[in-house]
Amino acid sequence: xxxxxxxxxxxxxxxxxxxxxxxxxxxxxxxxxxxxxxxxxxxxxxxxxxxxxxxxxxxxxxxxxxxxxxxxxxxxxxxxxxxxxxxxxxxxxxxxxxxxxxxxxxxxxxxxxxxxxxxxxxxxxxxxxxxxxxxxxxxxxxxxxxxxxxxxxxxxxxxxxxxxxxxxxxxxxxxxxxxxxxxxxxxxxxxxxxxxxxxxxxxxxxxxxxxxxxxxxxxxxxxxxxxxxxxxxxxxxxxxxxxxxxxxxxxxxxxxxxxxxxxxxxxxxxxxxxxxxxxxxxxxxxx
Amino acid sequence: xxxxxxxxxxxxxxxxxxxxxxxxxxxxxxxxxxxxxxxxxxxxxxxxxxxxxxxxxxxxxxxxxxxxxxxxxxxxxxxxxxxxxxxxxxxxxxxxxxxxxxxxxxxxxxxxxxxxxxxxxxxxxxxxxxxxxxxxxxxxxxxxxxxxxxxxxxxxxxxxxxxxxxxxxxxxxxxxxxxxxxxxxxxxxxxxxxxxxxxxxxxxxxxxxxxxxxxxxxxxxxxxxxxxxxxxxxxxxxxxxxxxxxxxxxxxxxxxxxxxxxxxxxxxxxxxxxxxxxxxxxxxxxxxxxxxxxxxxxxxxxxxxxxxxxxxxxxxxxxxxxxx
Numbered sequence: 001x002x003x004x005x006x007x008x009x010x011x012x013x014x015x016x017x018x019x020x021x022x023x024x025x026x027x028x029x030x031x032x033x034x035x036x037x038x039x040x041x042x043x044x045x046x047x048x049x050x051x052x053x054x055x056x057x058x059x060x061x062x063x064x065x066x067x068x069x070x071x072x073x074x075x076x077x078x079x080x081x082x083x084x085x086x087x088x089x090x091x092x093x094x095x096x097x098x099x100x101x102x103x104x105x106x107x108x109x110x111x112x113x114x115x116x117x118x119x120x121x122x123x124x125x126x127x128x129x130x131x132x133x134x135x136x137x138x139x140x141x142x143x144x145x146x147x148x149x150x151x152x153x154x155x156x157x158x159x160x161x162x163x164x165x166x167x168x169x170x171x172x173x174x175x176x177x178x179x180x181x182x183x184x185x186x187x188x189x190x191x192x193x194x195x196x197x198x199x200x201x202x203x204x205x206x207x208x209x210x211x212x213x214x215x216x217x218x219x220x221x222x223x224x225x226x227x228x229x230x231x232x233x234x235x236x237x238x239x240x241x242x243x244x245x246x247x248x249x250x251x252x253x254x255x256x257x258x259x260x261x262x263x264x265x266x267x268x269x270x271x272x273x274x275x276x277x278x279x280x281x282x283x284x285x286x287x
Numbered sequence: 288x289x290x291x292x293x294x295x296x297x298x299x300x301x302x303x304x305x306x307x308x309x310x311x312x313x314x315x316x317x318x319x320x321x322x323x324x325x326x327x328x329x330x331x332x333x334x335x336x337x338x339x340x341x342x343x344x345x346x347x348x349x350x351x352x353x354x355x356x357x358x359x360x361x362x363x364x365x366x367x368x369x370x371x372x373x374x375x376x377x378x379x380x381x382x383x384x385x386x387x388x389x390x391x392x393x394x395x396x397x398x399x400x401x402x403x404x405x406x407x408x409x410x411x412x413x414x415x416x417x418x419x420x421x422x423x424x425x426x427x428x429x430x431x432x433x434x435x436x437x438x439x440x441x442x443x444x445x446x447x448x449x450x451x452x453x454x455x456x457x458x459x460x461x462x463x464x465x466x467x468x469x470x471x472x473x474x475x476x477x478x479x480x481x482x483x484x485x486x487x488x489x490x491x492x493x494x495x496x497x498x499x500x501x502x503x504x505x506x507x508x509x510x511x512x513x514x515x516x517x518x519x520x521x522x523x524x525x526x527x528x529x530x531x532x533x534x535x536x537x538x539x540x541x542x543x544x545x546x547x548x549x550x551x552x553x554x555x556x557x558x559x560x561x562x563x564x565x566x567x568x569x570x571x572x573x574x575x576x577x578x579x580x581x582x583x584x585x586x587x588x589x590x591x592x593x594x595x596x597x598x599x600x601x602x603x604x605x606x607x608x609x610x611x
Binding site for chain 2: 018029030103113118122133134140158159169172189193207214
């Protein structure tokens with residue numbers, strides 16, 4: 001396979017088998033997205049058709065209109081939920097990127113006595129089933145008086161052990177000599193972090209951004225556990241309850257529509273981020 | 288690892304902790320402290336009442352209960368690990384192959400890249416659960432042609448069960464490859480192209496340069512991917528073990544459950560995972576210097592053999608040069 005690089009004359013022949021492998025796999029990978037989009041436009045009788053159909057035959061907007069009607073019937077306007085979700089999501093994504101990259105820089109490149117131990121604890125936390133710490137976390141949030149505040153949506157998700165692990169592994173690969181050179185030229189730690197570390201770990205940061213976004217955007221736990229006022233809950237929580245509290249037949253259609261609505265921001269952010277990831281990966285100076 | 292040694296160590300160290308501080312605060316509050324508390328709870332009989340938690344000391348009773356009386360947990364635990372080993376291997380190999388293909392100069396690379404990363408945004412979140420319940424993750428062909436039946440007939444049940452589970456959830460397993468492909472590709476792009484050129488001049492073919500150059504260079508990436516994938520498999524919401532722990536948490540004492548038992552289960556699970564991760568790290572660790580030396584001499588022998596072959600080939604063709 002590697003010969004391609006040096007052998008342009010055989011290049012075209014070699015492409016064909018690769019396409020044969022890549023195209024069917026790519027189709028497999030695209031299946032869920034096609035399914036979600038199709039599902040949302042299915043009329044009731046197609047949603048419950050047996051055997052279930054994959055593609056929609058007579059697309060209708062019924063599911064969306066029903067969802068909108070249900071939403072406007074509620075006491076609190078939907079814009080409030082959207083606002084809550086936006087605040088929580090933006091702050092968690094930004095904070096977790098900054099915090100984990102700074103900590104990764106410190107743990108990977110600076111002289112700290114406790115860094116081995118800290119990394120071990122991080123790895124342990126990464127392995128631990130998150131759901132098992134719900135009650136201690138609730139007690140803590142309660143004790144800090146953060147129930148029904150935005151902090152309750154943001155703070156528990158900011159320190160992400162998996163994100164920290166990924167970023168730290170990438171930071172390890174930034175050559176020490178580069179940092180040494182910068183320090184010799186009189187750079188402070190902060191300059192080193194901003195001018196050397198950050199540009200070089202961009203791909204990892206973009207990955208963390210995607211992961212963090214999903215962990216907060218799809219999160220219903222903070223809404224169910226740490227809030228008891230309707231006006232402080234998030235869009236995801238609202239969508240979930242809408243679909244599950246109404247009667248099951250109409251609920252199915254609304255669930256399909258709401259999952260498309262919840263899914264679209266994921267897709268948009270992903271498309272934005274992934275081109276960024278690709279570009280930095282191609283041009284990053286890490287060799 | 289060698290660190291740049293710069294001036295006044297202690298003052299510098301203080302500055303280092305400054306960088307660490309925000310993360311440390313969040314981490315200690317929301318991960319470390321709850322973890323320690325859950326150890327404490329796992330040794331208690333916990334009752335959730337209106338006035339807060341009521342604890343009564345139970346010692347190792349919860350752990351004893353898990354291993355001796357709980358009907359499904361241990362079975363699910365061992366089932367999960369059998370599945371996970373197989374899936375981990377499939378995911379690591381498959382994503383490496385995809386990443387290497389995407390690293391080649393082919394047309395429409397950008398489109399393929401996007402498509403292969405797309406599942407990242409699907410596999411976490413409520414969408415996946417919907418898809419699984421709709422049966423969109425199974426391959427209909429495998430069911431209809433009875434691949435599973437053949438597997439179960441040929442292999443002993445201990446091996447057959449994870450294998451047929453793998454086949455029936457093949458699409459799902461492939462969807463998990465998103466992040467590993469991404470990480471592998473970063474690794475692949477860092478390999479210097481001239482190394483391949485040099486090795487080809489020395490007579491290595493694509494196969495040899497894959498084993499001798501690509502794989503060793505990707506070693507750290509393989510470790511990252513292994514850890515990430517295993518953790519992901521273990522903590523995804525579709526996992527049976529997770530479901531059991533969650534279920535036990537909201538049961539009361541008589542039905543065999545409660546928060547204490549759920550905490551104990553979570554710890555048993557975490558420790559098993561820790562052992563698995565440790566094994567993974569040992570497997571992908573850099574080899575010791577002596578072993579590398581042996582490896583080098585083997586490579587030397589291999590190269591010499593290749594040179595000899597080439598020389599023979601040249602002689603046979605009447606001294607006509609065919610190399611570059």
